[in-house]
Amino acid sequence: MPFFNFNAKNKLKIWDGINGSFFHWEQLTFGQIIVDEGTILPEHKHPHEQWTLLIEGELEFNVNGEVQILLPGMAAYIPPDTLHTGKAITQCKVIDCFMPVREDFVAMEKQ
Amino acid sequence: MPFFNFNAKNKLKIWDGINGSFFHWEQLTFGQIIVDEGTILPEHKHPHEQWTLLIEGELEFNVNGEVQILLPGMAAYIPPDTLHTGKAITQCKVIDCFMPVREDFVAMEKQ
Numbered sequence: 001m002p003f004f005n006f007n008a009k010n011k012l013k014i015w016d017g018i019n020g021s022f023f024h025w026e027q028l029t030f031g032q033i034i035v036d037e038g039t040i041l042p043e044h045k046h047p048h049e050q051w052t053l054l055i056e057g058e059l060e061f062n063v064n065g066e067v068q069i070l071l072p073g074m075a076a077y078i079p080p081d082t083l084h085t086g087k088a089i090t091q092c093k094v095i096d097c098f099m100p101v102r103e104d105f106v107a108m109e110k111q
Numbered sequence: 112m113p114f115f116n117f118n119a120k121n122k123l124k125i126w127d128g129i130n131g132s133f134f135h136w137e138q139l140t141f142g143q144i145i146v147d148e149g150t151i152l153p154e155h156k157h158p159h160e161q162w163t164l165l166i167e168g169e170l171e172f173n174v175n176g177e178v179q180i181l182l183p184g185m186a187a188y189i190p191p192d193t194l195h196t197g198k199a200i201t202q203c204k205v206i207d208c209f210m211p212v213r214e215d216f217v218a219m220e221k222q
Contacts, residue, residue, distance in 0.1 A: 002174035007184040025188070027210065030162060032184060044201075051141060053206060054168055064115035072145060073118040075134060077136070095164060097137065 006032035012108050014093070015042060017088070024106055028099040035059065035088040043085035048098040050078040057092030061085075117143035123219050126153060130200070135217055139210040146170065146199040154196035157186070159209040161179075161189040168203030 009021035017039030027111045035057070036040070043062075051060040054070040061068055062085045069089070070076065078084045083096065120132035128150030133142040146152070146168070154173075163172065165181040170186050172179055173196045180200070181187065189195045 002138070002177050002189065003172075003179040003185065003187050005185045023186075025160075030164070030186070030208075049136075053141070061114075064112050068114040070114070075141070076114050076133075078113065094116045097141075097208060103207065 010109070011093065012105060014099045015039075022102065022105050022109070024101045027101070028100040029095055029105060031096040031098075031102075031105075033091040033094050033096055034089075035086075037088055038081060038090045041084075041088075043083055045081050046082045047080050048100060049080055049082040050084075051097040052076045052078070053097075055093040055094040055095060058061040059092045059094065060087045060089055121145050121220070123216060126150075133213065133216050133220070135212045138207055138212070140213040140216060142207040142209075142213075142216075144205050144207055146197075146205065147201040148199055148202045150199045151195040152195075152199075154194055156192050156194045157209075159211060159213060160191055161187075161195075162208040164190070164206040164208075165189045166204040166206060169200040170197045170203045170205065171200055 004023050006021045011019045011021050013019050016038035020033030022032040053073050053075040059070040061070050064082050112137050115134050117132045122130040122132050130145035131142045131144030145171050164186040165183050170181045175187055175193050
């Protein structure tokens with residue numbers, strides 16, 4: 001099926017204040033994620049490469065100690081196994097892309 | 112460098128009415144593309160997988176004969192070597208992801 005709709009898919013709660021819907025292909029996962037205003041993304045890392053593209057809002061993002069305020073049209077690349085954290089200055093909508101597939105999210109969707 | 116900004120990068124003219132800025136990694140290319148109202152994307156195909164995520168606007172998209180009006184939060188997946196075309200019902204902003212890298216765009220950026 002060539003079309004998919006983030007708005008129509010059940011949302012996963014990733015952390016408090018961070019909810020998203022995800023679609024998976026052979027090699028990667030795309031997500032549309034809403035981060036509530038004031039939410040702090042706990043510092044973490046994972047073996048997946050990640051691209052975070054800001055669609056709406058203002059997001060302070062920290063990749064391995066480098067900090068940038070992301071506005072719409074700005075983005076971050078997180079290499080594998082690299083610590084990252086962030087804070088939503090306003091409510092944010094982001095597109096996240098992960099490679100390889102987030103099998104942990106696939107498992108959560110089956111619960 | 113973990114951060115990148117589509118707004119600050121020179122735009123490539125892909126077709127009349129279709130202009131975008133692109134960033135490339137080892138395995139994929141991300142682009143932010145503006146499609147002017149009324150623009151028709153010529154039917155074409157390429158060996159790259161493609162994901163087109165609508166951020167703003169209303170885009171009629173056709174993947175191998177299947178047609179969908181894309182609104183923000185909706186997206187299309189184009190398998191390798193699959194014909195696709197579209198028409199911008201309004202001005203649109205889309206995020207495109209290609210795998211593997213669009214070496215043709217890399218070459219255009221060097222011109």
